[in-house]
Amino acid sequence: MLQWLESISKYNVIIVRSNHDEMLDRWLKGDWRSYPTLKNSEKYMEYALLTLQGKAENGIIPYVINQKFPEFKCLTLNESYKIGGFEVSQHSNIGPNGSRGGGVNQFKKLSSKTIIGHSHSPARSLGCVNTPTLTKLRLDYNNGLSNWMQGSVIISKETLKAQLILFINGEFTTFE
Numbered sequence: 193m194l195q196w197l198e199s200i201s202k203y204n205v206i207i208v209r210s211n212h213d214e215m216l217d218r219w220l221k222g223d224w225r226s227y228p229t230l231k232n233s234e235k236y237m238e239y240a241l242l243t244l245q246g247k248a249e250n251g252i253i254p255y256v257i258n259q260k261f262p263e264f265k266c267l268t269l270n271e272s273y274k275i276g277g278f279e280v281s282q283h284s285n286i287g288p289n290g291s292r293g294g295g296v297n298q299f300k301k302l303s304s305k306t307i308i309g310h311s312h313s314p315a316r317s318l319g320c321v322n323t324p325t326l327t328k329l330r331l332d333y334n335n336g337l338s339n340w341m342q343g344s345v346i347i348s349k350e351t352l353k354a355q356l357i358l359f360i361n362g363e364f365t366t367f368e
Contacts, residue, residue, distance in 0.1 A: 209254070209269045254266030276347040276354075295315060309324075313339045326344065343357050
């Protein structure tokens with residue numbers, strides 16, 4: 193993660209809090225002795241101590257990122273961040289009003305335009321755009337058919353409109 197972040201460090205990097213971060217924080221609340229291997233025990237101890245000392249108030253991933261890249265903005269769970277009128281602070285693993293996470297059907301009902309990403313699939317409805325993933329399309333947990341795609345979303349400085357950019361076989365499909 194830190195190696196990839198290094199490759200984009202020249203940009204204004206904003207990191208959205210997500211279920212990926214929260215999974216590590218939940219892991220730290222368990223008992224390291226009950227895990228099937230001791231492989232990660234030292235990191236567990238290091239991160240658990242930082243958490244106990246109150247140094248990782250926003251979670252361990254934002255803490256680790258900000259130790260190496262203090263100029264990066266790691267958003268808190270309830271923090272707003274807008275780009276060109278789009279609220280981009282929500283991963284969407286948590287839905288509006290604390291409901292279970294959702295996709296464009298939940299977020300399109302909000303009073304502000306949003307860009308979300310939890311479902312890893314391109315989608316757009318009213319004022320909500322769901323960005324695809326930048327991960328591999330096959331991971332160990334997404335078995336069977338999948339609507340995942342690789343891609344991203346850009347917001348035009350001139351028009352303040354969001355455009356989905358899809359990557360198929362390494363090619364941009366919607367970008368001129």
